[in-house]
Amino acid sequence: MNWLTLVVLPGAGIALLVVLARWLGFNTQPVLTGPDEARTIAHDALVAFHAEQAAIGADARAALVAGRDGRVALVRPHGDRWIVRVANGARVTRSGDTLTVALDEPLFAPVQLKLATDAAGWAARLEAKP
Amino acid sequence: MKFPDPVQIAVPFFILLIIIEMVAVKRGARGAYDWRDSATSLTMGMGSTLAGLLSAGIVAGLAFWFWQHRLFDIPIAWWSGILCFVLDDFAYYVFHRTAHRIRWFWASHVIHHSSQHYNLSTALRQTWTGFISLGFIFRLPLFLIGFPPALVFFCAALNLVYQFWIHTEVVKRLPWGLEAWLNTPSHHRVHHGTNPRYLDRNYAGVFIVWDRWLGTFEPEHDDEPVRYGIVKNLPTFNPLWTATHEWVGIAKDVWHAPSWKARWMYIAGPPGWTPDGSRDTADVIRAAWEQEQAQAQAAE
Structure with a gap:
């Protein structure tokens, strides 16, 4: 266990998934229909x-x-x-x-x-x- | 005997499965993602791992101390592995039920429920304060019985890994009668629901039989979609507030409490308890809903 496995790699994984989520369009704002x-x-x-x-x-x-x-x-x-x-x-x-x-x-x-x-x-x- | 770490092995598969689920949802599968929500969930997961490492030594020390005073000498074998896995799952059920019914434990566990989404990233939204809330005490009896700490920790990690994949809306029901005895995506969706009917139900980790046995089981009703989250959903994606908001709430309530009894109940009472009933516990919410249902039926 070191900083690479504890912080850097998980951080990179999180960044990848978050960027992917945005890229796939999961960033909508809700609007009330009535x-x-x-x-x-x-x-x-x-x-x-x-x-x-x-x-x-x-x-x-x-x-x-x-x-x-x-x-x-x-x-x-x-x-x-x-x-x-x-x-x-x-x-x-x-x-x-x-x-x-x-x-x-x-x-x-x-x-x-x-x-x-x-x-x-x-x-x-x-x-x-x- | 040295066991592998199932969680460490599983992490690449977690990431892969989240990607697959995101793409499936984008292509029309049931479910939803929000990038801000997922960012918070994943950050909470990483923070939980780091926080767990800080307290791992103390937890392991306690485990070995209890094991030194064990009642039986249980060897590491296939049969003891199965027995340990089942008993550990029951210990998880007891922990989990307590975590929903006593505010001190809830203050730590609420983090996992604080997303209004239910997807694989929600599975990783884990507490940073598990050690403070003393969640580990529920496994101590296993060491006292005589299960070797390495075996218990291995079973606990397998249990954790199992619970990852059930955090999805993509899977509707499992075939072959598995819904009868396993905790499944459907059963666990109910557990994450804030609908009064679903509140404080389905505490199981792996085996749903504990809920069926102890009267806390509720099936998912297809005509009542689950509303995910907590009774008072958080207004922010800030991970630090997500991790600490209920602890701050306890501190404020205890500070302003009118009596020592109230102070105790703010800590050891159910979430939502107040001396004047100005907030609602899960039982109050359920009772109000049941009354509403009864009135609606009487009016028909």
Whole structure:
């Protein structure tokens, strides 16, 4: 065992596989097809979450989903998948019809959503406790 | 007797099989890859090997100490090899079940489940903190029984190598009744699922019979595709955070805990336990789902 077998060769193997994965096109970004998909994603990810209204960002790469119990789910991409968080109590800043939602969670980047309607209403929902 | 290292022999085949799976998926086979996800998984695998080397001396020392106080003198032979492999697999089952049910062990094991993908690169997404979580203690009884450490470590490595190939969506079901007694891609897909029905099921390493026997078996349902990952999926591909996030979570919870009982439960309770029930354990998630199912059936 030496640095060659412990680090250099495995590192080269990893680099080979990662480059190959990119070259084969495994670097897609997910896009929401509509409110129904956002609702389904939120329902599947959160316990006893009954999705009602959903608002999708203009780029279809993030969404807010209101639950029957007052919770608001934030749906955002991670790689080619989605992650979901309950976003009530998040820091929300509004600039016109664009919301920036920042959660108090390490390495969870703030999410920007340009909403077609009712950005103020969604901001109020996010500030409310469920 | 000196045994070969099955893992070292298998590594080139691991790489080859990952390449074959990637190409197969690209050509339409069931499965998915994301280059960022695979980069994290492979980096975790390499880090796990390095971390394992750091603690190997202590683990081997403990193994020999227990073996010196053994109950029986078990020779290295074909029959003891088979017996050791089966018992080691049962020890793995007990470890694995504990790793999902006690947060201290989960903090280390969660790394393996932290990918939302299920492919051969996921198999290599392994912990860096296995020694800290004391996962090795589950094999100590084998040395105390009298199995020579070299034999146990050889069987454990074979078990690890076996578990590589079952991390795939390409293989649907195995033929010839193998699904009845072996851990297969189908059974292990269930294990990686976050669907309430699939949570904390199919802990087996090689033989699924342990799950069938001890009531933790769940078959894969073709009408319910597995959603891979963890209940609260990670928002980053950062390997360091992947390796440590649950330990950081434990530290924060223990620091802010309202009582000593709560501190203990944050460490030794199930993942998701909180004194006020503000998070969900696997049992709570399953119960909520079962209630939802019952209500839906009653409404029909």
